[in-house]
Amino acid sequence: xxxxxxxxxxxxxxxxxxxxxxxxxxxxxxxxxxxxxxxxxxxxxxxxxxxxxxxxxxxxxxxxxxxxxxxxxxxxxxxxxxxxxxxxxxxxxxxxxxxxxxxxxxxxxxxxxxxxxxxxxxxxxxxxxxxxxxxxxxxxxxxxxxxxxxxxxxxxxxxxxxxxxxxxxxxxxxxxxxxxxxx
Amino acid sequence: xxxxxxxxxxxxxxxxxxxxxxxxxxxxxxxxxxxxxxxxxxxxxxxxxxxxxxxxxxxxxxxxxxxxxxxxxxxxxxxxxxxxxxxxxxxxxxxxxxxxxxxxxxxxxxxxxxxxxxxxxxxxxxxxxxxxxxxxxxxxxxxxxxxxxxxxxxxxxxxxxxxxxxxxxxxxxxxxxxxxxxx
Amino acid sequence: xxxxxxxxxxxxxxxxxxxxxxxxxxxxxxxxxxxxxxxxxxxxxxxxxxxxxxxxxxxxxxxxxxxxxxxxxxxxxxxxxxxxxxxxxxxxxxxxxxxxxxxxxxxxxxxxxxxxxxxxxxxxxxxxxxxxxxxxxxxxxxxxxxxxxxxxxxxxxxxxxxxxxxxxxxxxxxxxxxxxxxx
Amino acid sequence: xxxxxxxxxxxxxxxxxxxxxxxxxxxxxxxxxxxxxxxxxxxxxxxxxxxxxxxxxxxxxxxxxxxxxxxxxxxxxxxxxxxxxxxxxxxxxxxxxxxxxxxxxxxxxxxxxxxxxxxxxxxxxxxxxxxxxxxxxxxxxxxxxxxxxxxxxxxxxxxxxxxxxxxxxxxxxxxxxxxxxxx
DNA sequence: AATGAATGAGATTTCATTCAT
DNA sequence: GATGAATGAAATCTCATTCAT
Numbered sequence: 166x167x168x169x170x171x172x173x174x175x176x177x178x179x180x181x182x183x184x185x186x187x188x189x190x191x192x193x194x195x196x197x198x199x200x201x202x203x204x205x206x207x208x209x210x211x212x213x214x215x216x217x218x219x220x221x222x223x224x225x226x227x228x229x230x231x232x233x234x235x236x237x238x239x240x241x242x243x244x245x246x247x248x249x250x251x252x253x254x255x256x257x258x259x260x261x262x263x264x265x266x267x268x269x270x271x272x273x274x275x276x277x278x279x280x281x282x283x284x285x286x287x288x289x290x291x292x293x294x295x296x297x298x299x300x301x302x303x304x305x306x307x308x309x310x311x312x313x314x315x316x317x318x319x320x321x322x323x324x325x326x327x328x329x330x331x332x333x334x335x336x337x338x339x340x341x342x343x344x345x346x347x348x
Numbered sequence: 349x350x351x352x353x354x355x356x357x358x359x360x361x362x363x364x365x366x367x368x369x370x371x372x373x374x375x376x377x378x379x380x381x382x383x384x385x386x387x388x389x390x391x392x393x394x395x396x397x398x399x400x401x402x403x404x405x406x407x408x409x410x411x412x413x414x415x416x417x418x419x420x421x422x423x424x425x426x427x428x429x430x431x432x433x434x435x436x437x438x439x440x441x442x443x444x445x446x447x448x449x450x451x452x453x454x455x456x457x458x459x460x461x462x463x464x465x466x467x468x469x470x471x472x473x474x475x476x477x478x479x480x481x482x483x484x485x486x487x488x489x490x491x492x493x494x495x496x497x498x499x500x501x502x503x504x505x506x507x508x509x510x511x512x513x514x515x516x517x518x519x520x521x522x523x524x525x526x527x528x529x530x531x
Numbered sequence: 532x533x534x535x536x537x538x539x540x541x542x543x544x545x546x547x548x549x550x551x552x553x554x555x556x557x558x559x560x561x562x563x564x565x566x567x568x569x570x571x572x573x574x575x576x577x578x579x580x581x582x583x584x585x586x587x588x589x590x591x592x593x594x595x596x597x598x599x600x601x602x603x604x605x606x607x608x609x610x611x612x613x614x615x616x617x618x619x620x621x622x623x624x625x626x627x628x629x630x631x632x633x634x635x636x637x638x639x640x641x642x643x644x645x646x647x648x649x650x651x652x653x654x655x656x657x658x659x660x661x662x663x664x665x666x667x668x669x670x671x672x673x674x675x676x677x678x679x680x681x682x683x684x685x686x687x688x689x690x691x692x693x694x695x696x697x698x699x700x701x702x703x704x705x706x707x708x709x710x711x712x713x714x
Numbered sequence: 715x716x717x718x719x720x721x722x723x724x725x726x727x728x729x730x731x732x733x734x735x736x737x738x739x740x741x742x743x744x745x746x747x748x749x750x751x752x753x754x755x756x757x758x759x760x761x762x763x764x765x766x767x768x769x770x771x772x773x774x775x776x777x778x779x780x781x782x783x784x785x786x787x788x789x790x791x792x793x794x795x796x797x798x799x800x801x802x803x804x805x806x807x808x809x810x811x812x813x814x815x816x817x818x819x820x821x822x823x824x825x826x827x828x829x830x831x832x833x834x835x836x837x838x839x840x841x842x843x844x845x846x847x848x849x850x851x852x853x854x855x856x857x858x859x860x861x862x863x864x865x866x867x868x869x870x871x872x873x874x875x876x877x878x879x880x881x882x883x884x885x886x887x888x889x890x891x892x893x894x895x896x897x
Numbered sequence: 898a899a900t901g902a903a904t905g906a907g908a909t910t911t912c913a914t915t916c917a918t
Numbered sequence: 919g920a921t922g923a924a925t926g927a928a929a930t931c932t933c934a935t936t937c938a939t
Contacts, residue, residue, distance in 0.1 A: 558830065560831075637830045640826045640829075643871070644742070644823040644824045644826070644827035646823075647823060648740060648744070657875050686864050688826070688867060689860070692843050693840070701861070705896075712888060713887075
């Protein structure tokens with residue numbers, strides 16, 4: 166039959182990863198086909214061969230990122246066997262660089278900003294929020310899950326701008342209080 | 349006769365407000381000199397006459413916005429005479445559209461995203477954080493102020509993406525718990 | 532078993548008809564391989580497999596069209612048994628939508644325009660003219676045939692741009708006068 | 715006041731003339747910004763500065779051409795003082811290279827073809843037809859004017875494709891017959 | 898002091914064509 | 919014989935910025 170077969174099977178993925186790199190380093194506002202192609206080491210023409218314009222590349226790149234982060238988030242919380250461990254996992258999520266290293270943080274900001282101007286990315290942001298809350302709801306009542314999620318989202322932002330590690334004791338105490346108040 | 353007088357004294361401000369409009373509507377990534385000039389009803393050339401390029405316009409526009417929001421934030425909290433009233437003000441800040449209407453929310457996302465790629469705007473974001481915490485510290489100990497600030501920042505984001513009003517009782521209960529735990 | 536047999540015997544023709552559709556709808560200037568392939572529902576690669584580039588497809592498509600129209604023209608005039616009937620056939624050719632419906636008119640304009648820049652299509656246009664005159668010369672002297680052919684060519688163009696039917700009485704009177712004057 | 719003043723006042727016109735040159739030489743289907751800019755000896759960017767895309771350049775170029783040709787047509791017929799002279803002017807229009815030299819003929823074909831796919835150019839073609847008829851109506855009744863116009867339009871097309879001069883006697887005889895029949 | 902005409906650089910996108918299979 | 923993935927070249931278009939006035 167001899168259908169021609171792609172000679173570079175995961176080029177699509179390479180392009181999306183390159184796009185995330187460029188977005189993280191320069192921002193969506195400075196992200197161009199050229200820079201993505203260069204970073205991915207693919208010819209310029211292949212970007213529009215695989216994708217339907219820059220907006221599509223960006224949207225799919227964010228999808229890829231949020232899938233990955235969501236899995237991380239979930240697994241981090243899911244590994245907890247007891248509520249005690251879950252509580253600790255939440256504190257880790259808030260304080261730790263592992264869950265949300267600098268690059269991911271930057272990408273998240275970019276995603277939230279872009280979501281305001283792109284319906285697919287808006288949907289993505291909503292899904293992301295729902296999924297992270299659902300992870301937490303395996304261990305906590307819904308109301309508690311909501312508040313913890315706000316902390317997990319908001320606190321690392323402060324960490325980012327302050328440029329220094331959070332006060333772990335304060336975080337732990339707050340998480341404890343939220344859990345207690347919600348019960 | 350006909351001593352030269354600026355014929356449009358607050359043109360600078362008009363340009364910055366127009367820039368904020370464009371950013372809110374289209375995003376930084378689609379903000380251009382031309383669109384700003386058109387929106388401000390100002391000749392194109394005046395943008396580069398008054399400002400040092402697009403990045404400068406954007407940075408100063410964000411400065412203007414954050415000054416305004418900061419004043420609002422401060423006055424809202426400052427009006428409180430008692431801790432009781434301050435607590436209520438914080439709940440209002442989190443739940444209320446007044447403090448952070450849709451447009452401002454969008455702008456804030458854009459600012460945070462842009463901050464990652466612009467030193468002046470990064471500084472601005474840091475200042476913003478410090479100033480809002482200081483407002484809160486008139487009424488609460490530093491640790492409590494920190495946590496409340498995380499809530500004020502993070503919760504409206506959730507509100508934004510969920511697209512419906514927050515559960516005021518839950519917010520109030522959480523604020524109370526945070527204050528109690530920090531005391 | 533499974534002796535190789537062309538699985539789509541009139542693909543060539545389908546491609547040419549699709550090309551004519553695209554030319555009629557969008558103009559030669561907007562005719563591309565992709566649009567033709569899509570319209571013909573054939574794989575993109577088959578266009579360059581069967582033809583020697585876009586210019587070749589266009590030239591052959593025009594050939595196909597002019598063959599068809601020429602046959603129509605000829606048969607219309609050839610059916611006439613008497614000069615009287617031939618005269619009537621000419622009036623029909625000029626006034627009637629049957630001979631030159633909107634689509635064919637458009638294609639003819641495109642062909643004439645393209646002929647100026649393509650030797651094969653120029654040849655085609657010349658042949659077309661000769662053949663139509665020859666049809667008329669079965670009934671009329673050469674000079675009369677020439678003039679009638681001018682009318683058959685030129686009048687429908689006016690009809691096209693005016694957007695309304697011609698005045699049949701005027702056409703008939705003119706044809707009569709031309710025949711009389713040439714005799 | 716010191717408004718900046720254009721330093722190349724008839725650049726617009728130069729661009730349109732260059733566009734006509736390119737269209738005449740290569741056809742609309744091979745007309746590009748680049749080729750026009752090169753021919754007009756202006757920077758590429760000025761094309762989109764002055765015009766709203768290629769379609770706009772083409773449409774305005776055709777407008778320019780038809781204005782010029784229309785003036786020629788009109789003046790040719792208008793100079794005639796008597797019907798006798800008008801009759802002779804019509805024969806000249808049909809036979810003579812002056813009125814419709816090769817280049818203009820080519821452009822006219824291109825315009826007619828393009829008109830099918832561009833509303834502004836379609837309007838232009840209609841206007842052209844009306845105006846030429848009106849010129850003739852200064853000397854002949856409407857019906858005669860219509861038919862003469864068909865001849866003026868259609869006959870040079872045949873001349874063009876046959877590649878040799880028309881038989882002036884035949885043209886004159888036909889024009890005479892048309893005038894007589896319409897009277 | 899102020900402007901808007903002008904442009905070069907580069908962004909996005911389209912597309913004819915090639916060629917491994 | 920046939921295909922469609924792939925790409926280089928070029929097309930259209932946008933835009934920050936410059937600068938004569």
